[in-house]
Amino acid sequence: MSISTNKMNEEQALLKQLEKYTTSxxxxxxxxxxxxxxxxxxxxxxxxxxxxxxxxxxxxxxxxxxxxxxxxxxxxxxxxxxxxxxxxxxxxxxxxxxxxxxxxxxxxxxxxxxxxxxxxxxxxxxxxxxxxxxxxxxxWEKEKFVSMDPATASKLPSHPSKYTGKGVSPRRFDHVNIMVNDVVKEQQWWTDLLGIHHRYYVQNENDVRLGSWLSRTNIAHEIALMRNANQNGALFHHLAYYLDSPDELIRAANLMAENEIKIEWGPGKHGTSGAQFIYVIEPSGNRVEIWTGGFLIFAPDWEPIEWNPEVGPLGLDLWGSKAPESYFTYGTKLL
Amino acid sequence: MSISTNKMNEEQALLKQLEKYTTSxxxxxxxxxxxxxxxxxxxxxxxxxxxxxxxxxxxxxxxxxxxxxxxxxxxxxxxxxxxxxxxxxxxxxxxxxxxxxxxxxxxxxxxxxxxxxxxxxxxxxxxxxxxxxxxxxxxWEKEKFVSMDPATASKLPSHPSKYTGKGVSPRRFDHVNIMVNDVVKEQQWWTDLLGIHHRYYVQNENDVRLGSWLSRTNIAHEIALMRNANQNGALFHHLAYYLDSPDELIRAANLMAENEIKIEWGPGKHGTSGAQFIYVIEPSGNRVEIWTGGFLIFAPDWEPIEWNPEVGPLGLDLWGSKAPESYFTYGTKLL
Amino acid sequence: MSISTNKMNEEQALLKQLEKYTTSxxxxxxxxxxxxxxxxxxxxxxxxxxxxxxxxxxxxxxxxxxxxxxxxxxxxxxxxxxxxxxxxxxxxxxxxxxxxxxxxxxxxxxxxxxxxxxxxxxxxxxxxxxxxxxxxxxxWEKEKFVSMDPATASKLPSHPSKYTGKGVSPRRFDHVNIMVNDVVKEQQWWTDLLGIHHRYYVQNENDVRLGSWLSRTNIAHEIALMRNANQNGALFHHLAYYLDSPDELIRAANLMAENEIKIEWGPGKHGTSGAQFIYVIEPSGNRVEIWTGGFLIFAPDWEPIEWNPEVGPLGLDLWGSKAPESYFTYGTKLL
Amino acid sequence: MSISTNKMNEEQALLKQLEKYTTSxxxxxxxxxxxxxxxxxxxxxxxxxxxxxxxxxxxxxxxxxxxxxxxxxxxxxxxxxxxxxxxxxxxxxxxxxxxxxxxxxxxxxxxxxxxxxxxxxxxxxxxxxxxxxxxxxxxWEKEKFVSMDPATASKLPSHPSKYTGKGVSPRRFDHVNIMVNDVVKEQQWWTDLLGIHHRYYVQNENDVRLGSWLSRTNIAHEIALMRNANQNGALFHHLAYYLDSPDELIRAANLMAENEIKIEWGPGKHGTSGAQFIYVIEPSGNRVEIWTGGFLIFAPDWEPIEWNPEVGPLGLDLWGSKAPESYFTYGTKLL
CATH class of the missing domain: 3.10.180.10 (2,3-Dihydroxybiphenyl 1,2-Dioxygenase, domain 1)
Known part of the structure; x- marks a missing residue:
């Protein structure tokens, strides 16, 4: 092999490494x-x-x-x-x-x-x-929000729009959750191909994966994959918005009660993420989670945390409430 | 009837009225x-x-x-x-x-x-x-607490002892709750004889009283009487301590989880009082409630609020969770 | 003295006692x-x-x-x-x-x-x-509020109107505060004539009364009397509404910031009552307090708590911030 | 230039690009x-x-x-x-x-x-x-914490040790803050050489940089650089731990009061980060911040937010309290 061929191979290797960094x-x-x-x-x-x-x-x-x-x-x-x-x-x-x-x-x-x-x-x-x-x-590109309306534009440079305190008023969008038949397979694809890190997971007593939570950023998860208990294919489980405190979560629950929106489950606390939650079903049938708290992940070499069958139920609700059956089976479609 | 007899009768009437004020x-x-x-x-x-x-x-x-x-x-x-x-x-x-x-x-x-x-x-x-x-x-008389220990004595005149933040750290004792066979009868006795005002109550679909909550002070209740679903006599249902915020209640729930104290029910919110709660069973089997919030009652002519069968479940938990069976049947003894 | 005269004197005494109970x-x-x-x-x-x-x-x-x-x-x-x-x-x-x-x-x-x-x-x-x-x-009589508007009427019997979460959304009216030249004299009048109990007070280093807080109910105070530092007569200091948690107080402060309402003082915590506060000036110049927490008073023989000059500043703000000068001198008129 | 030289130059360029990713x-x-x-x-x-x-x-x-x-x-x-x-x-x-x-x-x-x-x-x-x-x-390497003590080891896999609720009990370490003479120069060095992103900054009316906040992760800042108002060199301003809610911050302030630890400033809210804070001086004289809330930054092309002289004071405290003089001049040494 000539030197220049060698060099070219080395370059290929470098390019490959570089690709790893750039396809992120x-x-x-x-x-x-x-x-x-x-x-x-x-x-x-x-x-x-x-x-x-x-x-x-x-x-x-x-x-x-x-x-x-x-x-x-x-x-x-x-x-x-x-x-x-x-x-x-x-x-x-x-x-x-x-x-x-x-x-x-x-x-x-x-x-x-x-x-x-x-x-x-x-x-x-x-x-x-x-x-x-x-x-x-x-x-890559999405417009930043800029308010043109004096009623909603904030004078505070860190506020893209005023904090009005209206309704639940979450601070920001947080994550999505999908039910699939085979959690392990889907999780590996997201981690291997898209580089979304595996953060924690729950195994049942037959060593079947019940759920996996993944994120690219420092938040505990941006996408979750849960096992469809009915094994009838992938379903949309929920989307989630983030609140600043447990107190705001309680306030959210009160607003749901006054507005006759059924709380499917909660307030509870996922042991896995450490976040407090309520789940509601919006008028068209999609599930929405409102949550707060939990940990951030900074370690670049984070090892996924296993919740085995013994502690798994605490992974679902640290405080001991049981999720309703619907939580493991109901979802809306993948469109 | 002589004038003096008349006077004596009037005096008797006055004494009776006075008694009403003094036996309080x-x-x-x-x-x-x-x-x-x-x-x-x-x-x-x-x-x-x-x-x-x-x-x-x-x-x-x-x-x-x-x-x-x-x-x-x-x-x-x-x-x-x-x-x-x-x-x-x-x-x-x-x-x-x-x-x-x-x-x-x-x-x-x-x-x-x-x-x-x-x-x-x-x-x-x-x-x-x-x-x-x-x-x-x-x-009538009970000693005030005065700390003699520099470690717990607070320099703050409004603090009988330091706020240490240790454990759940409730602010104060709140109320007791007893299960009885006949709520109406017991409630009337407490109101008529002891002057403990009737604040709110729940009726079931057969118009049977499921619970009554009473207080002498401005807090929503100091004693509650709930129907024993088993109708096997009076039982001690729980005692309760008060926290300053929903956030502290969530903190209490977390401390229960770490200390392996089972939460029987909650966090939930009683629609009746508007207070947020958790119930736990202490190591000897007595039930303890930790709660926060809810309303105060100032009206001297307060009319008891009825929670009829339609809204009764919201009276129990405004957020929609169902109390476990044990909540309606389990209690410890009257000693 | 004849027996009947005696009886009449006793009756007078009883009537006096009774009056004490009824003029309340x-x-x-x-x-x-x-x-x-x-x-x-x-x-x-x-x-x-x-x-x-x-x-x-x-x-x-x-x-x-x-x-x-x-x-x-x-x-x-x-x-x-x-x-x-x-x-x-x-x-x-x-x-x-x-x-x-x-x-x-x-x-x-x-x-x-x-x-x-x-x-x-x-x-x-x-x-x-x-x-x-x-x-x-x-x-004695004031109408109860009954909502006729389906948008604000709550299905919850304990809610005279829906909890909407709009704006600061306090739970209830709490107290008023007036600045006077002579706190002691005014306090004694309220206590002696109207039976409003004296709860706690602050004395300065010259043993001058800086403030007294009074209530008839179990809340820490319904009316406060503070010394006008300018000694130019009585002024209206503030009215106050009550929130359920420190978290809601922080939310209130955020809403003030977005609405360009100046917070005169706070968030702080009055050591006297143990309540957390912010003070704002409403657009017409009257001061408004938003507060939460603190203790209730149940003892029928409550002794007013003294905050002497050593701890007095903590009575004003337990966390150590100093009230602005305006707090001790500014008020609106008695109309 | 020969083909192989070209290739070598290209390889050098690739290596340089790669270095950019690896020195992170x-x-x-x-x-x-x-x-x-x-x-x-x-x-x-x-x-x-x-x-x-x-x-x-x-x-x-x-x-x-x-x-x-x-x-x-x-x-x-x-x-x-x-x-x-x-x-x-x-x-x-x-x-x-x-x-x-x-x-x-x-x-x-x-x-x-x-x-x-x-x-x-x-x-x-x-x-x-x-x-x-x-x-x-x-x-690169630091040991993970593993508790060997049954009193502190948690059964919860996501808890490296029990949540005990003792004292302030912050969730995690958050950031450090240093006062320097020339904020711009120091900030550029951290961003250019170490890749710590510039998140937001405050300019005074003479267009002098008063402070810059930087982070590598999604949290708003891991290191802050503030102008030493005395211009007498670099000083250690503070270290910070993170709490889960405003309510916990209030609790922290109460614990400081009972333990006679002076709160230098706060509770307040930095408009810049949106986080609520208190600052205290620990017994050896170093400043410690306890804080909660604020925003996360996800955008890979984040543009630093400017707080100009008009809104700068709100950047310091959104609620309007003024930092004490000491906040801009006092620090401990760089050792």
Missing amino acids: IAHLGHVEIGVTNLEKSVWFFTEVMGLSVSAEEGDRVYLRAWQDFDHHTLVLKKSDTSGVQQIGWRVSSSEALRAFERQFKDMGIDHKWVEAGLKKAQGDSIQFRSPAGLPVELY | IAHLGHVEIGVTNLEKSVWFFTEVMGLSVSAEEGDRVYLRAWQDFDHHTLVLKKSDTSGVQQIGWRVSSSEALRAFERQFKDMGIDHKWVEAGLKKAQGDSIQFRSPAGLPVELY | IAHLGHVEIGVTNLEKSVWFFTEVMGLSVSAEEGDRVYLRAWQDFDHHTLVLKKSDTSGVQQIGWRVSSSEALRAFERQFKDMGIDHKWVEAGLKKAQGDSIQFRSPAGLPVELY | IAHLGHVEIGVTNLEKSVWFFTEVMGLSVSAEEGDRVYLRAWQDFDHHTLVLKKSDTSGVQQIGWRVSSSEALRAFERQFKDMGIDHKWVEAGLKKAQGDSIQFRSPAGLPVELY
């Missing part, structure tokens, strides 16, 4: 859900949850929490079926988007390049499906 | 409970709950919360059977104690006068039983 | 304040504070917190001068109102009987002034 | 401070703050918060002078440590390689000083 995801950016009753779902997310509308266009309404810096973190789309339409992740650089495209081509993963301008407030994106069928889009 | 109770003062495992119960109430010991004497341990101004609000007595030994109420004046004695004699109610000095830190008292058999004592 | 006040009920800018003050109390309007009539707007059971606890009256117009106390029975009238006549206290119907939602009342000139009214 | 820091790991009164400082950090001791060795005590996963996040070293001894940052991989060494050599930055074993619980590290003289160490 920055963070979960938004979720788009189908809602059968757009009007009532908009009422729920604005009046009860206290999100604000960034834009309405056609059959879509774009929403964000008061401190979400981006144009939107939730999209409601009028639909015949409720469920998840798109899970959007921001990549770490403009090169990363092209690098992912190359990688998908190399690996023969079916995908679609969507030009900037076709999606509201969003630049180029790649759409594809995970092995279990989750609809995913990667993008 | 000021507030719930303490509860004495029997515990089969004194050591473990003391561990629970001091290390987990964070109460402090005022005195130990024979087989009794006297405890109080950091802002209880009195010498004690809880007495643990080593016992073969767990349950309630005494429910202590302070009367509104020294004359009131004698007035109650006269009244009991007039009405033929069995009672016992206990001289000052026979009970730790307490003046003269009258002991008797309610129709359902609840052991009650009325007293 | 139940609780602070409302405060009526003059506002120079009615529109902006209404905006502040509804949009920022989150109170709701029960009625508007002429130049008066009637307001209440979500769990105030009465028709109103605050009245805003369009006025050339800001300040306090009336401090309303509910008496303990219908007889009590007549008993107070008799007492005022006996003592030669100037007063005015106001017939039911002349004041919105209120029965007969007696109006008079305290020695320092505070405008006071006593009443 | 993961997160702030610990701070070591000198304390003149070791005994009293240990009392403060354990009894008041509620940190726990991982190890004591010679004149050093190693501490951590209950959910710090590492062996320690704070080291107290008995010293003649109080101040900061070392600011420890974990790098993102074992290669990164060597890559930083190469870079320091290339750039002629004075540094010291410290072999594993010389520092308790820590692997190899590089020690050096920033331009302003801050003592910094980079390391």
